[in-house]
Amino acid sequence: MTRRILVTSALPYANGSIHLGHLVEYIQTDIWVRFHKLQGRDCRYFCADDTHGTPIMIRARNEGITPETLVQRMHGEHLADFQAFSIAFDNYHSTHSEENRLLAEEVYCKNRDAGHIHTETVHQAYCNKDAMFLPDRFIRGTCPSCGAVDQYGDACESCSATYSPLDLKEAACALCGEKPVQRSSEHLFFQLAHFESFLKEWTRSGTLQTEMVNKLEEWFSSGLKNWDISRDGPYFGFEIPEQPGKYFYVWLDAPVGYMASTLNYCQRTGRSFDAYWRPGSTAEVYHFIGKDILYFHTLFWPAMLHGAGFRTPTAVFAHGFLTVNGQKMSKSRGTFINARNYLNHLDPEYLRYYYACKLTARVDDLDLNLEDFAQRVNADLVGKVVNLAARTAGFLSKQFQGQLCPVYPADGGLHETFVQAGEEIAALYEAREYSKAMRAIMALADLANRYIEDHAPWSLAKQNKTFELQEVCSVAINLFRVLQTYLAPVLPVMADKTRDLLNLPDLTWEGRRLPLCGTTIQPFKHLLVRVDPKQIEALLADSRSPDVTVAPTLPVAAPSSPTITLDTFAQVDLRVARILLAETVPGADKLLKLTLDLGELGQRTVFAGIRLAYTPESLRDRLTVVVANLAPRQMKFGLSEGMALAASPDNSHDKTAIFLLAPDAGATPGMRIQ
């Protein structure tokens, strides 16, 4: 019986562009799906945009458009990016759809009726002016712990303290600047604890990679927490049945989007949704996700499905994060690369191949080393694989009108070896061990090149041994065809060009077994251009420039602080200080202990969270600026008697982006800044 398989990738949020990090997952999934389709299996790949939540609502408001319009636009952008990278969804839907509303309601109502939804009162910050409850990220204020200004409502980026938004000093709504008030509200909670034994069994039944199971052990042992699934309006999302003014939290209806996309597809194509998602389904259901959303997909999601009487996924496959040149993607280094920007410079097939070379079934992070990238692609794809056709197709076209031998010649068992290797390669694809699969394929390519070398068709041509020449070239082209078949899940565009070259209607896994004989091939055209390192440089340069880096992941532009008078400012005693000594602080990863000379104010000890950006040696003896009259703060590591001033980008993921202030030459320690 043909396997019926449903595969998903995580839904990208409609608030940002697709970047190379996202693409690890979509390429990994797409390869898997294409592999199964190549095998003739009934495999479908569904995805959608994740569209709900406050950030979308606010961004739309800022742009002066409706959320629906925003979401529609992003849907188009995302789809265009995916198509350019040959990510071949069978359906790309949206969580803002009737299908999703119906299914989210069903999931909710069935859980509710089964007693899995409880009500709790929560206290939250509320903005009277905007008439809405403020998510933590939409409240800015002064950190109650360290006094840093303009911090988010949940955590201080300066001192890493975490707190409730209600504890924030001088809290202000990030949208309008008004002071929020505390207001209580009834929220709905999904009783995850009800599902503990079910989840323990489900997660340990071979559905997850061992690394994931280990991670889940941590969560099980610390106890499953119930999950707040409602938000008060205004909120861009679905209103909860019989709960006017309350909406599903975006993470509730996001995974339901997998089902909604399925339903939308099935309705369009006359298939059975139930055969995928209802109990008794014999279909296989797989989710590809990043390790960051493990909790949602291995606890909440199966529990919700189970509670609502749906079937649960067959397996969840997690992958690691992408690093570029060994480091986190960074805008300042130009390694935060958007899909669109990549497309402006490089062929998507390069990236698909390189990722395939690095992907395994494990949750390891994956490094995009750009130098390695160029070498690998050029050496393997152009030098080994494409070259096979390039060096033999010409003979066939010139001397034989493109015709292959009518009977497949003796090749010392090479073709059979290639066909046999397909079993192992298929198993590797299935197991998501793409890196091993690529190695196996390239080993075959080496064999093929050696064959050509040994039989030297160029010599045969000179000796007018036309019969042998046609044989050797026919063997080479047939070996090339098998290789392209094996690479087809990874390189669909090249596979298509190969079909054209060989005048084949299609390329299938089974089809590789029978060599091509007596058919003709088209004149050879380049199948892939080699990577020019200059293109990579240009890509990095473009990614570095802010106008091309379209990554609007910020929920809103940070509001400027309220206007103050000169008098207020004058209360801050800013002084020039010389760093006499900078030392690391045992037990604190971010801190440096600074011993400062403030001139007439004497020496001070100040702890500064700049360790990730500066080495102690680099700071010794340099001048900087400190707040001299800041209340001393007793820290775990000692008393901090002031604050060193440094600039850092808002909301940056780059922890090394810290820039200490420094006066121009001539300033001396103790000078007042005014």
Next chain:
RNA sequence: GGCGAGGUAGCUCAGCUGGUUAGAGCGACGGAUUCAUAAUCCGUAGGUCGCGGGUUCAAGUCCCGCUCUCGCUACCA
């Protein structure tokens, strides 16, 4: 500081339940070849398997300690 992952040739990585002189690809170097997108083929060099102990007849492979890197996390500008 806590938790997790990891440190194997210049680079990217394999090395299963411990067992002959530690492997692959790429790169480098030397040679061959010229059909091919300076591609291909043959060969060479290059590794204290992070460091130090221990278990064992035998350890990259197990145990302990340390160190460094990465991720998450933590009362700490």
